Amino acid sequence: MRDAAEGQQKHGQQKHIETMPLFSTMDRNGRMTMLRPGRRVGRAAPLLPWLLTAAALWALTGSVPFGALLGLAPTPAISIFLGHPVTVSVAVVLLLVAINATGGVYSRAVEQFGQTRVAGLFATLAITGGLVTGAGALLLWTLTSDPSRPFDLEAIATSPTIPPELGAIVGAVFALLAAIVLLQLPGSIAHAGRRQADIERLRLEGSSFAGTLTAVNFTNRWLFNFPMFTVEVSYIVDDAPLVVSAHMRTRADRVPVVGSRMLVLTDVRGTTHVELDLSNGAVFEPDVTKYAAPDY
Structure with a gap:
């Protein structure tokens, strides 16, 4: 055998x-789950550089809509900069690169774990984790630039301009999605690993x-x-x-x-x-x- x-x-x-x-x-x-002949049971470590790269690209891409459209720009000047056509054009290019990088994360996860569920979780984590990172950095910058301004969710309905609270709510939604993925990912990786180990053992023994x-x-x-x-x-x-x-x-x-x-x-x-x-x-x-x- x-x-x-x-x-x-x-x-x-x-x-x-x-x-x-x-x-x-x-x-x-x-x-x-599949295990290609000649491959060992998958590991998460080889995916981490690709995951972090894709997440960083999503963080950079997401900073434009979060800052220019959702009120998370620390100053009016930064808001104008993020909404400038050149900046938006760069963001569109980064978006295409981020999508391609996320596809790479997905395909490499399939190669490692032989399972589309695990691959989908890794890809989702790259997107949501990156967007949360970008939104969180802008929110922290906004709050620290004007410590005297209170954080009030009622401003979403009462403010004549787009308040940072709106961006914070949207960022919180992505944070929730990222947390759900993080909770599911370890169990899914373990499940795929067990299935691949079974296939490997059966082929050999x-x-x-x-x-x-x-x-x-x-x-x-x-x-x-x-x-x-x-x-x-x-x-x-x-x-x-x-x-x-x-x-x-x-x-x-x-x-x-x-x-x-x-x-x-x-x-x-x-x-x-x-x-x-x-x-x-x-x-x-x-x-x-x-x-x-x-x-x-």
Whole structure:
């Protein structure tokens, strides 16, 4: 079993590894987890530089609307500067760079943890954390520049101009979102790590059985344009036929048909993982539009 896994790793280093379809016997939707052959269980540390860079870009980008539109400019001169067309143009460029950097955080998180939920949390943290940092810095600067001015939420309704309290409220909303993400992220990382560790252990030490895809049921749902299915895989252990159910996420052009060969990996703990056996010439649904996501 170990030799086969090492062979897969060498093969994966030589050519692109196709990750679809993705199966899970325990999770569904964004919590479905993959581990590319040759990769180790994901770690958060390699993502931190990219996360901090993206957050810094969002902080710089967000300072313009927070300062020019939401009343968090410490002085009228700074408000005029932040609202200047040149400054706004620079902010638009920074916004595009921030979006690209956040996409990089997302893709690298998927590479590390093999899970879209964890990747989405990292990307959301980059956005909300950056905006909160920018808004918080401006709010602190505003309050310290005029300590005699009271912080009064009623000013939102009574002030003839946009008061800093409005920007503070908007910043607080992003702070709440960032806090929610921070609370969810450790558990999601741990969950993805456990799933990847299970897959790694099964590939190296588990028992492998040849299986057959006996049922493919479309759930009429898509996740990021990827159709979702429930499937059944039959295999034989000690002359006894067994069936394992799983969730499947794939591309519309890579939906395996009933009868496709599968690999079923199990261990004494009762953990089960299924994969499409690509070495036996997988056959996919010929009508690539059949499960394509609708255009709304």
